[in-house]
Amino acid sequence: MTGSPCKVSDVMTQTVVAVGRDAPFKKIARTMAEWQVSALPVLEGEGRVIGVVSEADLLPKEEFHDDEERRSPPRQRLAEVAKAGATRAAELMSTPAVTVHADATLAQAARIMAVRHVKRLPVVDGIGMLQGIVSRADLLKVFLRPDDEIADEVRRTVVSTLYPADARSLEVTVHEGVVTLRGHVRDTALVPLAARLIRAVEGVVDVEPRLTGHETA
Numbered sequence: 674m675t676g677s678p679c680k681v682s683d684v685m686t687q688t689v690v691a692v693g694r695d696a697p698f699k700k701i702a703r704t705m706a707e708w709q710v711s712a713l714p715v716l717e718g719e720g721r722v723i724g725v726v727s728e729a730d731l732l733p734k735e736e737f738h739d740d741e742e743r744r745s746p747p748r749q750r751l752a753e754v755a756k757a758g759a760t761r762a763a764e765l766m767s768t769p770a771v772t773v774h775a776d777a778t779l780a781q782a783a784r785i786m787a788v789r790h791v792k793r794l795p796v797v798d799g800i801g802m803l804q805g806i807v808s809r810a811d812l813l814k815v816f817l818r819p820d821d822e823i824a825d826e827v828r829r830t831v832v833s834t835l836y837p838a839d840a841r842s843l844e845v846t847v848h849e850g851v852v853t854l855r856g857h858v859r860d861t862a863l864v865p866l867a868a869r870l871i872r873a874v875e876g877v878v879d880v881e882p883r884l885t886g887h888e889t890a
Contacts, residue, residue, distance in 0.1 A: 679875045681782050682775035684814045685796050685805035691716050694723060694763040698734065701726055701762060714795040714803055715766045721801045724766030725791075731765065733757040772797045775804055779812050779875070786812075818876030820847035827852055827877075831870045835863050843884075850878030861886045 691714040692701055704713060705728065712727035734757050759765045773782050773794040782794060786809060793808040824847045833840045836858050843856035852871050858864070864884050871880045 679779050679815055680775065681773055681777045681779065681796055681807050682805075684779065684811040685775065685807040686811065687805040689714065689795070689803060689806045691720075691803060692726070692762050693717070694761070694766075696762040698731070698760050698765070701765070702731060705731075712793060713762075714770065714806065715762045715768075716803060720803045722770045722772060722795045722797050722803050724762070724768035725770045725795065726762050726766040730767065734759075770795055772801070773807065774798070779815060782807055783812050815875045816850060816878065818850075820850065823847045823850065823852065823874060823876050826874050827854075827871055830874070831867055835867050835870070836860075850876055851881065852877055852879070853881045853883060855883045856885075858884050858886065 690704060690708045690710065692704060694715055694717055696704075696715075701713065705711065712725055714722050715724040715726055717723045771785065771789045771791050771794060773785055773796055775796050775798070785794060786792065793806055795803055796805040796807055798804055824845050827845050827847070828840070832843055832845060832854070836843060839856065839858050843854060843858070846853045846855075852874075854867065854871070861884065864882050867884070868880045868882045871877060871882075
């Protein structure tokens with residue numbers, strides 16, 4: 674994993690288990706159990722994503738198992754009661770599917786997950802065909818990036834760009850993803866910008882800029 678920013682295509686899982694819109698309830702539950710996943714893309718035709726069915730979509734079947742509970746549910750739970758009577762993926766799935774493109778940044782994917790309250794996103798191309806899937810765990814892979822690799826990128830893309838005259842004398846160290854920048858620079862006004870650019874480097878957990886101005890005679 675080199676260069677910033679990383680794309681969804683860098684971390685996504687390309688082998689994806691999915692079901693068709695006519696998949697029966699028990700097949701969906703069985704597939705989730707066999708593949709140890711909590712949600713499945715629902716496909717139509719040659720692989721176009723039309724929805725996602727999750728464990729949460731299946732649970733009403735058990736929760737509203739009793740006929741009396743189905744007859745008098747709270748108004749705000751009518752949709753769940755409807756799913757309790759569903760038998761196929763097309764009736765169970767959440768649609769339209771919340772998806773992301775392979776060239777989206779990890780930050781964009783994380784934002785979609787947070788706003789839409791989902792744990793994973795099907796990755797689709799321009800016409801909605803399934804290319805892979807990206808999960809919260811996949812987005813966190815960036816923080817497994819080696820410290821020395823992060824340090825090399827900080828030197829190459831930030832220090833050498835903002836402080837070309839001082840680059841050789843500045844010390845960049847990284848420990849557990851925390852970047853420390855030490856030394857004397859000619860322009861201390863650029864320190865906040867340097868910190869912001871370093872934080873944008875994939876895998877950086879935090880930044881400690883310990884830069885001071887050159888002493889004048």
